[in-house]
Amino acid sequence: MLNIGGLNQGIVIDHIEAGGAMKIYSYLNLEKLDCSVAIIKNAKSNKMGKKDIIKIEGSLEINLDILGVLDRNITINIIENGTIQEKRNLSLPEKVTNIIKCKNPRCITSIERELPHSYLPFYLLLRSNLCYS
Numbered sequence: 001m002l003n004i005g006g007l008n009q010g011i012v013i014d015h016i017e018a019g020g021a022m023k024i025y026s027y028l029n030l031e032k033l034d035c036s037v038a039i040i041k042n043a044k045s046n047k048m049g050k051k052d053i054i055k056i057e058g059s060l061e062i063n064l065d066i067l068g069v070l071d072r073n074i075t076i077n078i079i080e081n082g083t084i085q086e087k088r089n090l091s092l093p094e095k096v097t098n099i100i101k102c103k104n105p106r107c108i109t110s111i112e113r114e115l116p117h118s119y120l121p122f123y124l125l126l127r128s129n130l131c132y133s
Helices: 021-027 064-070
Strands: 010-017 037-045 049-057 075-080 083-089 122-126 129-132
Touching: 010 021, 010 064, 021 037, 021 049, 021 064
Parallel strands: none
Antiparallel strands: 010 049, 010 075, 037 049, 075 083, 122 129
């Protein structure tokens, strides 16, 4: 059995869809942080069958709100002194800016690189559905 030690202080990103941990690692730019990061892929889960988990050690200043765009089922556990101090369930944000880059080579943001990648009109109509207009 695999054993990853507990955190004294840090963040646990849990309930990531199986296979999605590396995408989240990339979007959060965790490779640039000078701290320990553990990625657990395909962990057994009673609720999901399989899931991924990311454990980040230390105090961090990262924007966790963007994770709601990538996977709204993710939960964030804030760990202090070896115990969970806060548990957050994410939701879809109403506005998305500079999170996902447009892959269309003709897009204005591909040519004008200083322009923000803002997906508007992008409206959150229902928490379960997205609507593009």
